[in-house]
Amino acid sequence: MQLQDRVAIVTGAGGGLGKAHAELLAGLGAKLLVNDMNDEAAERVAAGLRAKGAQALAFAASVTDEARIGEMVAQAMSAWGRVDILVNNAGILRDRTFAKMTLAEFREVIDVHLIGSVVCTKAVWEIMREQKYGRVVMTTSSSGLFGNFGQSNYGAAKMALVGLMQTLALEGEKYDIRVNCLAPTAATAMTGGLMSQDTLDRLSPELVSPGLLALVAEDAPTRAILCAGAGHFAQANITLTSGAFVGADNGAAERVRTNWDRISDRTGDIVPGYGFVQSEREVASAAANEPAKVANG
Known part of the structure; x- marks a missing residue:
């Protein structure tokens, strides 16, 4: 139980990769606040965690809604008195070639992935500074690190999260706040139709989540970019x-x-x-x- 009594928030955890993250962290002893846009999905995951003996709460909110995210963090603080881990996982896709993409589609993806991660991180940052402990994980992507056809909006947002991670890791260092990136390859609702079924079968979200422990444990690194998929892990560097x-x-x-x-x-x-x-x-x-x-x- 390496994360016994740690309090974790996972965004976009109503299914797919976020759900797998929440289940792994709870299995390691963490208390979980499960966030998702869909109230029923968030509550279903939280109820599943409670059924296995974990402490878990659900909170439905868009990560772009500053007021609601503030309420979400306040709920975690009211229940458990601290927030130790934040996993910024929520995201959307609006894939098109740049020639066909509207500016609205570009902005929407930037807003959820980048600004949503900023909103959530800002909401817990002072708490982590005051308690002199925090672990933050940004979800980047090979699409941002290396590019991917038809994903200029998604790639731009995901690479921006690397830049955010680099600076927050430096600013958080003296408060023992460690900030890292996870670059997952997983079969989720966002990737359906983008890969062959054989490939999707090998890319279970549950095979990505084990990488989280290394990024959020007490001896976690900081400023690391961990690439994960199909049970394989590698580190990317700039x-x-x-x-x-x-x-x-x-x-x-x-x-x-x-x-x-x-x-x-x-x-x-x-x-x-x-x-x-x-x-x-x-x-x-x-x-x-x-x-x-x-x-x-």
Whole structure:
């Protein structure tokens, strides 16, 4: 019972991946607040958890509704006095090629995935700071990390969550708030019709959720991107290459083009600890090359 007495909120948990997350966390001892847009679905999952001996409450609300999400967190606090874990899982799809997609469809996906995660995280952030403990999981996707045809809105939202995770992990560090991303591949209501039945059969949501424990336990990492599907787990990273110094004179633009292979060479690339690593490296390179010594074109 590694999560005994921890309090967890899982959004979009009325079915599919969110339900699997809630069941795993409850099985590890956590008290669960089950969120979903559909009141009956949320209550059904919560009732199932209670039937297995867990403490669980249901709360129906859109993750984009700030007032209702505030009430949801207040309910968890009233019942259990703390919130230790937030899993931002709720999401929607509005897949079309960018040429055919309306701006309304783009905004709707951004609103649920990105803004919804911001709303929920903001609602628990001060609680976690005050109790000096918190574990937040954002749900990203390979569509954001690597791109996917017909999912410009979804990919943009999912990559934005990685950026949110990177900064919140830095800001939460001194309060022992650890923030990570989970990039799942799972057969859910959102993926029906997108994959063959044979593929869907191998991608049970229950095979993703075991990755959650590593991301929310007391010894959890922070700023990790865990990719999960079909029982397989891997870590994705955003890296920075060593690059090349090309100077600042009139020939610099041409030298960027002709040195592209050096600039993109991943030998010795790093995972920066914070955003300013890029500028620090650039300034150091410029200083080391004064007076200007440019890369051979």
